[in-house]
Amino acid sequence: MHEWALAEAVITAAQQIAEKEKLKEIREVTIKVGMLQQVEEDILSFALSKLKPANFQNAEFYISKAETTLKCRVCGHAWLFIKNKLDETIAEAIHFVPEVAHAYIKCPRCGSPDFEISKGRGVWLENIKGVR
């Protein structure tokens, strides 16, 4: 249900872009969802369809998943985040605030918690298309 809050943010951001670009009607919204946040695509999609305002009525929402790459700042090792390797409670904590990954995940090569989330953190508004 946390996805509803993210969906509201996507709609608000898209609406702001539409106003700035003077788009009367939105036809297409492309969203990228980083795997680290483990957003439930179905819920996000449903929330977007329920929250869309009048000028979004004919809009299609395209949601694609992006792999999460983590990169160690100490030894430079880069690796992919895999949810299945985590305890469920920890995975849920990361779902709510992806940065708490630093409390639970360590570099598999050197053991440091000092890594960067180089790709695939959370929800990202990639593109919108509409008519003027």
Place this chain on the structure above:
Amino acid sequence: MDPRTTVINERLKRINRIIAVSSGKGGVGKSLVATTLVLALARRGCKVGLFDLDFTSPSTHLILGVKDAQPKEEKGLVPPVVEGLTYMSLVYFSGNQAAPLRGADVSNAFIELLSVTQWGELDFLVIDMPPSIGDAMLDVVRLVERIEFLIVTTPSRLAFETVRKQVRLLQDLKVPIIGVLENMKMDGAKGIEQGTEKLGVKFLAGVPFDPKVEEAIGDVTKLRDTLLAQRIREVATNSIK
């Protein structure tokens, strides 16, 4: 584009006043001041919230003695009510693990929590800030419209020197400052009061060092009886309407 920042002020719109309890210097008692301030406002009958933004060293959950509380998922996150306060902290998610976050991570976690937390209607939201005048303070100023600062110092000239810079910075940024509170006062010296007035900022109070505060950590009833809590109640009555 990161869509989250666009809903932050929507989430905060039913909050009357938002106060950041802050200090450029660490160890001055910000968390205790923030917690006792929220308790004082709650006692006055106000609806209040407390947001612990000191992500790497959170401590308000220890001061309040929070044990099993957790936010509820309801079109976002609804913080639990603890001791009459709507209370949000990263510790719900990081548990008792160290959360070694760099500046960009602190910003991201802050934006995430601001964009998904459903505070509801409040008279006051108090934010317990981490020390420094870096990322967290700049993010609060950038992202939270209507933010006001209550600044805490100790009698130390070292603490006040940083506070002085912080006040100047906030004044340049045209951010309202409620005033400066001098915590852990050991004598009747007036240096901090005079220094604060020179900056054109209200001196809120001098709070004497009270050894009972340490014993009251984790016990709100005891905390309410400390000299600190009494002084903060006076500050709330006189300076925070």
